[in-house]
Amino acid sequence: MGFKSGVVSLVGKPNVGKSTLINRLVGEKIAIVSDKVQTTRNRIGGIVTTEKGQVIFYDTPGIHKPLHRLGQYLVKIAVGALNGSDLLLIMVDYEDGIKASDHLVAKHVNSSKIPAFLAINKIDVALTKASLNEFTKKALALFENVEKHFLISAEKGDGVDELLEEIIQRLPEGPMLYPEDVITDRSSRFMAAEIIREKVLMLTKEEIPHSTGVYIHDFQDKETGVLFIRADIVVERQSQKPIIIGKQGAMIKKIGILARQDMEYIFDSKVFLELFVKVRKKWREKDNFIQDFTNLREDLE
Ligand SMILES: Nc1nc2c(ncn2[C@@H]2O[C@H](COP(=O)(O)OP(=O)(O)OP(=O)(O)O)[C@@H](O)[C@H]2O)c(=O)[nH]1
Ligand SMILES: [Mg+2]
Structure with a gap:
């Protein structure tokens, strides 16, 4: 058998664990994860190279019924990723069960x-084998083009090696498309914006996580060996600004410290991070703002 290569898009409703799986497959954190729905806003390539093959996995935004213009973009990106894939990896969430958005996913993939x-994810929370079997039956009935199914825990790693092995086997023979040390198709600038957004998702609640965008103004390697990053955290309403800033700036300071720590690890460089908070009314309804604050331009090209 020759070397295999191809594109595998990972699709599913929000919060099923798609980004968690991408990170586990790649072996590094390339996509941000949170316990809130609609964490991922872009198509993020994660590249896995083994002796047998190379897989370009695309993490995608969760497919859902959109409530605003940004939501429409997210679904468009996820559905758009289906085209051009050699194989789809559909993910469902055992813990959450089958919901209306799984039916929406099924409509598009079918x-x-x-x-x-x-991939049936979060089996680490399975109560009994019988309930898992019942869920598997229900999930399989939704999708017409499923050739194989896998019980996995993206978080704990159960079943993930076998899944990867089978995916590579199923791909066509082909050349390596990326050098073997490349693990993502997204830029460092993009990663920086995502890391900042992840800290906002982690530290805030209710409507704040969903109303937040990040815009990177400066991303420069100063000759001193320090990476200088200046970014805006953008919210939708004046009343959200003090929440991001926090009492005497405590929240923004925390976001900055945590984001900088991650960046220094990922970029393997000392980082100087400067954060500002801006209000852009209803930015999630406006095309230009959406593209700037979610780095969507690359996805829509
Ligand atoms: N128990 C359990 N939790 C998991 C597992 N995989 C992911 N999670 C959790 O599920 C939540 C959502 O994970 P994400 O990877 O952000 O989900 P996603 O599908 O990428 O979500 P969107 O980007 O919003 O579409 C996080 O809190 C994860 O820690 C798993 O195997 N078991
Ligand atoms: Mg995600």
Whole structure:
């Protein structure tokens, strides 16, 4: 057998664990994860290279019924990623059960006619084997093009090696498309914005996480060996600004410290991070703002 290569898009409703799985497959954190829905806003390539093959996995935003313009973009990106995939990896969430948005996912993947594998995630919370079997049956009934299904825990790693092995086997023979040390197709600038957003997602609640965008103004390697990053955290309403800033600046300071720590690890460099908070009314409804504050331009090209 020759070397295999191809594109595998990972699709599912929000919060099922798609980004968690991408990170585990790649072996490094390339996509941010949170316990809030609609964490991922872009198509993020994670590249896995083994002796047998190379897989370009695309993490995608969770497919859902959009409530605003940003939501429409997210679904468009996720559905758009289906085209051009050699294989789809559909993910469902055992813990959450089958919901209306899983039916929406099924509608899109069924009409794509692209062969698919199904990953049943979060089996670490399985109560009994019987309930897992019942869930598996229910999930399989939704999707028409599933060739194989896998019971996994993206978080704990159960079943993930086997899943990768089977995916590589299923891909066509082909050349290596990226050098073997490349693990993502996204820029460092993009990663920096995502890391900042992840800290906001982690430290805030209710509507704040969803109303936040990040815009990177400066991303420069100063000759001193320090990476200088200046970014805006953008919120939708004046009343949200003091929440991001916190009492005497405590919240923004915390976001900054945590983000800088992650950046120094990922970029392997000392980082100087400067954060500002801006208000852009209803930015999630406005095309230009959406593209700037979610780095969408690359996704829509
Ligand atoms: N118990 C358990 N939790 C998991 C597992 N995988 C992911 N999670 C949790 O599920 C939540 C959502 O994970 P994400 O990876 O951000 O989910 P996603 O599908 O990328 O979500 P969106 O980007 O919003 O579409 C996080 O709190 C994860 O820690 C798993 O195998 N078991
Ligand atoms: Mg995600």
